[in-house]
Amino acid sequence: MKNKYIPLSKPFFGKEEKAAVAKAMDSGWVTLGPKTFEFEESFKKYVAAKYAVGVSSATAGLHLAMIVANIKKGDEIIAPTFTFAATINPALHLGAKPVLVDIKKDTFNIDTDLIEKKITKKTRAIVPVHYAGQTVNMDQVMSLARKYKLLVIEDAAHALGSKYKNKSAGSIGDMTVFSFHPIKNITTGDGGMVTTNNKSFDELMRLYRLHGMNKEAWKRLSKTGNWYYEITVPGYKYNMTDIAASIGIEQLKKLKIFNKKRKVLKDLYSKEFKEIPEITVPFVHKDSEHAWNLYSILLDIESLKISRNDFIEELKKYNIGSSVYFMPLHLHPYYKKILGYKKGDFPNAEWVYERILSIPLYPAMSTSDVLYVARTIKSIIKKYKKN
Ligand SMILES: *Cc1c(COP(=O)(O)O)cnc(C)c1O
Numbered sequence: 001m002k003n004k005y006i007p008l009s010k011p012f013f014g015k016e017e018k019a020a021v022a023k024a025m026d027s028g029w030v031t032l033g034p035k036t037f038e039f040e041e042s043f044k045k046y047v048a049a050k051y052a053v054g055v056s057s058a059t060a061g062l063h064l065a066m067i068v069a070n071i072k073k074g075d076e077i078i079a080p081t082f083t084f085a086a087t088i089n090p091a092l093h094l095g096a097k098p099v100l101v102d103i104k105k106d107t108f109n110i111d112t113d114l115i116e117k118k119i120t121k122k123t124r125a126i127v128p129v130h131y132a133g134q135t136v137n138m139d140q141v142m143s144l145a146r147k148y149k150l151l152v153i154e155d156a157a158h159a160l161g162s163k164y165k166n167k168s169a170g171s172i173g174d175m176t177v178f179s180f181h182p183i184k185n186i187t188t189g190d191g192g193m194v195t196t197n198n199k200s201f202d203e204l205m206r207l208y209r210l211h212g213m214n215k216e217a218w219k220r221l222s223k224t225g226n227w228y229y230e231i232t233v234p235g236y237k238y239n240m241t242d243i244a245a246s247i248g249i250e251q252l253k254k255l256k257i258f259n260k261k262r263k264v265l266k267d268l269y270s271k272e273f274k275e276i277p278e279i280t281v282p283f284v285h286k287d288s289e290h291a292w293n294l295y296s297i298l299l300d301i302e303s304l305k306i307s308r309n310d311f312i313e314e315l316k317k318y319n320i321g322s323s324v325y326f327m328p329l330h331l332h333p334y335y336k337k338i339l340g341y342k343k344g345d346f347p348n349a350e351w352v353y354e355r356i357l358s359i360p361l362y363p364a365m366s367t368s369d370v371l372y373v374a375r376t377i378k379s380i381i382k383k384y385k386k387n
Contacts, residue, residue: 002372008321011182012258012364013247020246027242032210033218035242039249040193046252047160047170049195051202054240054248055209058157058179058192062127063090064238065153065175065194068204071096071124078118079127079155080110081328081341082349087129087155088329096124098339100330102346106283107131108296108356111348112140119144125151130159130169132325133185133291134284138164138172145174153177160185161259163289170195180244185258185293186251188244204233211235258363262292265361265370269295272374278303278381294325295361301354306384308357315359318376325358 024030036054044052055061071077073095079087081100088098099118104111108131115126126145128136136154145152152173156162159169160178170176175198178184180191196202210216212235219225240248270281280298284290299308306314308324315322328349330341343350360373 002319002369005319006321006360006365006369006373007362008323008358008360009183010362010364011187012254012362014250014254016250016253017247020250021243024243024246029218030243031218031241032216032239033242035245035249036240039240039245039252042249042252043193044195046255047168047176047195049171049176050197051195051199053194053196053202053205053209054245055192055194055238056240057181057190058155058177059086059090060209060236060238061177061179061192061194062086062153062155063093063236064205064208065177065201066090066094066096066125067208068201069125069151069153069175074122075124076120076122077125077127077153078115078123080129080131080349081330081346082108082110082131082326082352083129083155083329084157084326085329085332086157087127088335091127092338097122098329098335099123100339100341100346102348103131103352105348105352107134107285107288108352109134109136112137112144115141115144119148119150123148123150125153127153127155128173129155129157130162132282132294132296133158133162134282135159135162135164135169135288135290137287138167142172151175157181157184158293159291160293161255162291165287166289169291171197174198175201180248180251183293185262185291186248186255188240188248188251191240191244191248193240207233208235209238211237259291261363262361263290265365265367266292266295268367268370269297269359269361269374272371272378273297276378276381278385279377292361294358296325296356296358298352298355299357303386304381304384305386306380308355311357311380314380315376320360320373320376322357322359324353324356326353328353
């Protein structure tokens with residue numbers, strides 16, 4: 001039994017991030033300004049996109065992307081049911097209808113073979129989600145989008161550092177949204193980034209992220225600036241801050257090391273679980289370079305006398321955090337009510353939901369912590385095995 005709690009995830013900050021925050025504070029300018037632009041520059045280089053727009057969260061980024069995609073009342077977007085609410089809530093805010101699609105049982109990603117029959121005259125965009133950092137079949141998504149003249153807005157909240165056929169997530173769809181929430185591959189406290197190769201999307205998102213002002217404050221308020229601005233669209237307050245960007249610049253430098261460490265640790269888990277028939281370890285598709293934001297196993301609940309939820313409670317007794325990513329959207333009361341979905345509509349997502357368990361994985365985790373978690377899981381399985 002470990003004395004310390006092993007959480008599902010934990011951000012890692014070094015002295016570089018702390019020094020960068022202090023420097024931003026001392027600079028006299030802490031909100032959207034030069035540091036955000038610097039972070040945007042290094043971010044777009046990293047994912048090989050032409051433009052990157054720093055925002056306050058991926059949720060804000062998804063909202064901006066859908067606004068500049070001109071998604072409006074009566075339109076439809078296509079998204080997987082196996083995702084976080086933030087993937088579809090922005091569409092609802094715009095009066096559009098999210099049309100959900102089932103997932104594949106191996107990758108937990110949207111089943112791209114099921115998308116075409118969900119496309120109607122009202123469909124405007126496909127919003128694929130790269131679950132846990134494993135990329136969606138983007139060839140199929142992009143070819144459907146071209147055929148039906150739809151936009152592709154990727155939810156890459158888990159996928160910073162992921163690649164699809166050697167192309168970085170963030171360089172494929174029309175717009176790609178990343179998250180810097182503390183559970184993601186890098187963090188700025190909270191924050192997000194939208195990448196695109198489309199100049200007008202970039203310009204519009206910059207406008208909408210800060211009230212719709214045609215001149216950003218740090219340019220107006222600098223010594224050489226001028227106070228005058230005009231409102232050209234009804235914008236939002238979705239900008240990144242320079243404090244957050246200062247953290248992000250340093251975190252991005254460490255991303256390769258972070259993701260490499262995640263991979264080493266997940267290999268250790270998968271090795272430990274190799275001989276355990278009650279556990280299915282994550283499958284990795286050959287076209288995907290996985291960023292391992294989450295390590296999610298499937299429990300063979302038919303051969304166990306314990307439910308997945310009780311398994312989580314049992315792990316807590318051993319000071320181990322774990323969680324469920326995700327409860328499918330169509331099972332949440334609100335979406336059931338307004339979108340008319342019911343249990344049984346997406347059998348694969350429901351099957352996965354009953355069995356899935358995300359267990360601790362983060363760069364600062366030690367190999368002995370991984371072994372402790374793996375061995376505890378194996379001992380619980382042994383204890384609750386049927387006959
Ligand atoms: C975390 C997450 C988001 C939201 O990210 P925020 O930066 O917290 O807004 C969106 N989609 C998915 C799939 C996520 O996991």
